[in-house]
Structure formats: structure tokens, C-alpha cells
Amino acid sequence: MKGQPYNLxxxxxxxxxxxxxxxxxxxxASHTLTxxxxxxxxxxxxxxxxxxxxxxxxxxxxxxxxxxxxxWRDAVAATPYNRRILxxxxxxxxxKACKGEFDALGLLCAECGQCSIGRIQREADRLGYAxxxxxxxxxxxxxxxxxxxxxxxxxxxLHALEQxxxxxxxxxxxxxxxxxxxxxxxDTETDIDWLLALLALRDESRQSTRMDLPGLxxxxxxxxxxxxxxxxxxxxxxxxxxxxxxxxxxxxxRWRPLLAAGVYRAxxxxxxxxxxxxxxxxxxxxxFHKASLIHDDIEDEDDTRYGEQTLHRxxxxxxxxxxxxxxxGEGYRLIAEAxxxxxxxxxxxxxxxxxxxxxxxGQGAELLQARSSVPGVDEVINIFRQKTAPAxxxxxxxxxxxxxxxxxxxxxxxxxxxxxxxxxxxxxxIDDHTLDRPATNGARHAVSLIDALAHERFxxxxxxxxxxNIMDRARALRQHCANETLRALVPLRQPMLKGLLxxxxxxxxxxxxx
Numbered sequence: 001m002k003g004q005p006y007n008l009x010x011x012x013x014x015x016x017x018x019x020x021x022x023x024x025x026x027x028x029a030s031h032t033l034t035x036x037x038x039x040x041x042x043x044x045x046x047x048x049x050x051x052x053x054x055x056x057x058x059x060x061x062x063x064x065x066x067x068x069x070x071x072w073r074d075a076v077a078a079t080p081y082n083r084r085i086l087x088x089x090x091x092x093x094x095x096k097a098c099k100g101e102f103d104a105l106g107l108l109c110a111e112c113g114q115c116s117i118g119r120i121q122r123e124a125d126r127l128g129y130a131x132x133x134x135x136x137x138x139x140x141x142x143x144x145x146x147x148x149x150x151x152x153x154x155x156x157x158l159h160a161l162e163q164x165x166x167x168x169x170x171x172x173x174x175x176x177x178x179x180x181x182x183x184x185x186x187d188t189e190t191d192i193d194w195l196l197a198l199l200a201l202r203d204e205s206r207q208s209t210r211m212d213l214p215g216l217x218x219x220x221x222x223x224x225x226x227x228x229x230x231x232x233x234x235x236x237x238x239x240x241x242x243x244x245x246x247x248x249x250x251x252x253x254r255w256r257p258l259l260a261a262g263v264y265r266a267x268x269x270x271x272x273x274x275x276x277x278x279x280x281x282x283x284x285x286x287x288f289h290k291a292s293l294i295h296d297d298i299e300d301e302d303d304t305r306y307g308e309q310t311l312h313r314x315x316x317x318x319x320x321x322x323x324x325x326x327x328x329g330e331g332y333r334l335i336a337e338a339x340x341x342x343x344x345x346x347x348x349x350x351x352x353x354x355x356x357x358x359x360x361x362g363q364g365a366e367l368l369q370a371r372s373s374v375p376g377v378d379e380v381i382n383i384f385r386q387k388t389a390p391a392x393x394x395x396x397x398x399x400x401x402x403x404x405x406x407x408x409x410x411x412x413x414x415x416x417x418x419x420x421x422x423x424x425x426x427x428x429x430i431d432d433h434t435l436d437r438p439a440t441n442g443a444r445h446a447v448s449l450i451d452a453l454a455h456e457r458f459x460x461x462x463x464x465x466x467x468x469n470i471m472d473r474a475r476a477l478r479q480h481c482a483n484e485t486l487r488a489l490v491p492l493r494q495p496m497l498k499g500l501l502x503x504x505x506x507x508x509x510x511x512x513x514x
Contacts, residue, residue, distance in 0.1 A: 362386025389421025
């Protein structure tokens with residue numbers, strides 16, 4: 001169990017912290033740590049460390065910070081100084097003698113010599129850091145929203161470090177933290193020698209393990225411009241092919257092709273960023289997904305998709321069915337013609353076929369369920385697993401197989417997809433009930449976890465208070481599946497892949513996902 005917060009006001013604590021640092025170095029030398037580490041991973045490592053060294057449970061918070069530092073150390077060392085940010089707390093300044101001024105982001109140090117900030121900032125400036133003296137959580141959020149941080153070195157109290165952990169980990173930002181030596185909110189101190197040693201870390205022989213996700217997204221979006229798609233799909237320039245290309249270019253988030261391309265690049269970072277093979281596989285993943293949407297809209301009798309008429313409302317059911325079937329065929333053709341070795345192509349076609357089959361079983365279960373009573377919670381979750389997860393898994397597997405990954409990595413990707421697909425669909429149900437989305441205009445009502453929870457817990461019509469309990473239960477299930485999504489990544493030993501999937505999961509499972 002977690003111990004009481006450690007009080008750093010006593011003189012002995014500096015020695016205790018130094019001893020803990022040595023214990024962490026010894027522990028990490030015999031354990032493989034692949035960043036980012038989830039909160040659960042950090043807790044497990046901290047517990048093993050403290051029990052193994054017979055150290056006080058009260059050191060748990062510090063142990064987690066130091067283990068996190070050890071996991072990120074190489075990634076920070078690989079980041080050029082001019083792409084790092086040093087984040088210092090305002091409470092390091094002298095509350096009585098500080099001559100600095102404040103702007104919108106924080107303190108502008110006057111280097112008056114009344115506190116340690118000036119000395120630290122001079123060294124950071126010499127190395128090339130951007131330095132920000134501000135409140136930790138607000139500053140981290142600002143930096144992340146601007147995309148300005150390739151790595152962060154920060155000084156803070158344990159409370160602020162705890163608050164910053166979520167956004168830093170979700171965005172897989174390499175970060176090193178130095179706790180304050182006193183937890184008051186003014187005239188605090190830190191271990192300057194330790195901080196300066198962390199600032200100086202640099203290993204030019206290492207390559208960054210943080211993927212350029214915005215750049216990857218731009219590449220993927222370019223593959224779905226009409227002209228680029230016509231090069232791949234419209235070999236006969238028929239009206240049927242034109243309609244298929246038009247459907248593919250319509251609004252969409254391109255998550256599946258992004259996943260396929262991202263996994264391939266994470267596992268083959270030395271590969272060309274715009275290989276023809278990768279483009280074929282990414283477009284194939286989207287062909288499968290967009291075909292499933294056409295068929296789903298017909299089965300649900302929906303009128304709109306992406307704010308426009310669904311394909312079957314615009315052109316009729318028969319034509320829409322044919323376009324969906326064409327896209328499935330094009331997906332398999334693109335895999336076969338991606339120019340990869342026959343054994344890899346065969347494995348990818350098999351994987352796509354298995355995903356297609358599982359998705360149809362899930363859709364069939366949902367369609368048949370509509371004929372009977374409200375399904376139970378377990379039934380709904382199983383439908384989500386079959387309906388939503390396969391499209392994610394197929395995309396991930398296409399990238400992994402093309403990169404020559406082993407079966408261990410592929411098993412991790414499947415576990416990740418299963419948990420993320422369920423969490424994604426639960427979040428979608430929650431959004432439907434909380435964001436005032438317009439009700440579906442289709443004749444068939446899709447299965448909903450919210451409805452299943454309401455029927456299971458309150459067979460009669462729930463009142464307003466009971467509805468709140470239902471939503472709380474749905475959010476708890478969503479969080480459980482989100483935790484399972486990150487837990488699935490624990491076995492990965494590829495930092496770029498693990499970091500990418502942390503970021504993707506954060507984006508996909510956010511209530512305000514883009």
C-alpha cells in the first residue's frame with residue numbers, strides 16, 4: 001500500500017533521497033524499463049523496489065519519480081538541447097528579494113542572485129534549453145497544446161509532478177523530474193547539482209524515439225487526396241470507381257491508415273517515409289473500414305454520414321452495396337500488389353480476412369439482437385469487441401507484418417486493439433448521451449451499453465438520479481477498458497511503438513477526441 005506523504009523538511013531526508021536514488025539505479029540496471037511507463041507500471045516497480053530494499057513505504061512517491069526518470073533517461077539524452085524545455089517552479093524564487101517580473105506564462109528572471117533560479121537558468125541557456133519559470137500543470141498543458149516540447153526537464157513539488165504525470169505520459173513526452181527539497185509553496189529548494197547533471201545529459205549516438213505524429217498524419221492525408229487515390233484505384237476510370245474514390249475522400253479521421261503507417265514506421269524507423277508499399281497498406285485499411293460503414297449505414301437505414309447523405313440514400317441500396325463490395329476487393333488487391341514478399345502478403349491477407357469475418361459476426365450479433373429483448377452488459381461488450389476492435393487490429397497488424405515484427409509484438413497489438421475498441425465504443429455511447437448528439441434517424445436502434453446498464457440495474461424506467469448512476473457505471477467501465485488498453489502495452493520493448501500507441505490511445509479515447 002502507498003505510504004504517507006514523505007516530509008522533506010527534516011535534514012535527514014536529503015540523505016534518504018540520495019540513498020533512494022542509488023537504490024533505483026541498482027534496481028533499474030537489472031530490470032528492462034520501456035518508456036512510457038503507465039501509472040500502474042510505476043506503482044508495481046516502486047513496490048518491488050521498496051520491498052526488496054526494505055525501504056519505507058513512505059518513499060513510494062519519490063521512487064515512482066526516480067523510476068520514471070530512469071525509463072526516460074535515454075530518450076531525453078537523445079533529444080538535442082534546443083528541443084528541450086526546462087520547467088522551474090516560481091516558488092524557487094526569493095519571496096522577499098526577487099527582482100523578476102511576470103508575463104503571461106510565468107516569471108522573467110532578473111538574475112539578481114537572490115535565489116537559485118538565475119544560476120540554473122544561465123546553465124540551461126548556455127546549453128540551448130528554452131526555460132520557463134511557471135506553475136507546472138498550466139505550463140505543461142500550454143506547451144503540449146503548442147507542440148513545442150520534444151523533452152522536458154522539470155523541478156516541482158510531488159503534488160505538481162502528480163498532476164503533470166497524466167498529460168506527459170498520455171502524450172509520451174520524454175521527461176525528467178527533480179523533486180523540491182521542501183514542499184512549501186514559497187522559498188523552496190532543490191538539489192541543484194543533481195538538476196545540472198540531468199540538464200547536461202546528451203548522447204548524440206542515440207536517435208529520438210518520439211515519432212513525428214503530425215507529420216505522419218499529413219503524409220496519410222495526402223494519400224487520400226482524390227488525385228492520389230485515382231492513381232491506386234481508378235484503373236478503368238469507370239463511374240463505379242469514381243463513386244468509390246469519392247466515398248474514400250469524404251470526411252473521416254483516417255485512424256486506421258494512420259495506425260498502419262505509424263506501426264510500420266515505429267518498427268522500421270530507417271525506412272523511407274513515403275514507401276509505395278506503406279501507402280498501399282494504409283489505403284487498404286481505409287478501404288476495409290469505409291466499406292464496413294457503407295454496409296452498416298444500409299443495415300441501420302441511416303440517412304446521413306459525415307453530415308452528408310449516406311451512399312445508399314444518394315445512389316440507392318444496390319449501387320451502395322456494390323461500392324462497398326468493390327472497396328473490400330480493392331483492399332485485398334492493394335495488399336497483394338504492395339510489393340512485399342509472398343509470405344508477408346499471405347499473412348496480411350489472412351489477417352484482413354479474419355478481421356473481416358470477426359466484424360461480420362459482431363454486426364450479425366447486433367442485427368439479430370435487435371429482434372429480441374435488450375441485451376445484457378456482457379453481450380454488448382462482446383459485440384463491441386467483435387464490431388469495433390477488428391478494424392483497429394487489422395490496421396495495426398498490416399503495419400507490423402510489413403515491418404517483419406515477431407508474433408509477440410503482434411499478440412500485444414491484438415490485446416491493445418481489443419481493449420481500445422471496447423473503450424472507444426463505450427466512449428461513443430457516453431458521448432451520444434451527454435453531448436446532445438442528434439438521435440439516429442435510422443429505423444434500427446444499435447445496441448447501447450447505456451441501455452443495457454439501465455435495463456440490467458433498473459428494469460423499470462429509471463428516474464433522473466438513477467440515470468446519473470448509470471452514466472457513472474458506464475464511465476467506470478470505460479476507464480477500466482482504457483486501463484486495460486495501456487496494460488496491454490507493458491510487454492513491448494520498442495519505445496517508439498509504445499510511445500506512439502500511448503499517444504494514439506489518448507487521442508482515440510478522449511471525450512473530446514479529434
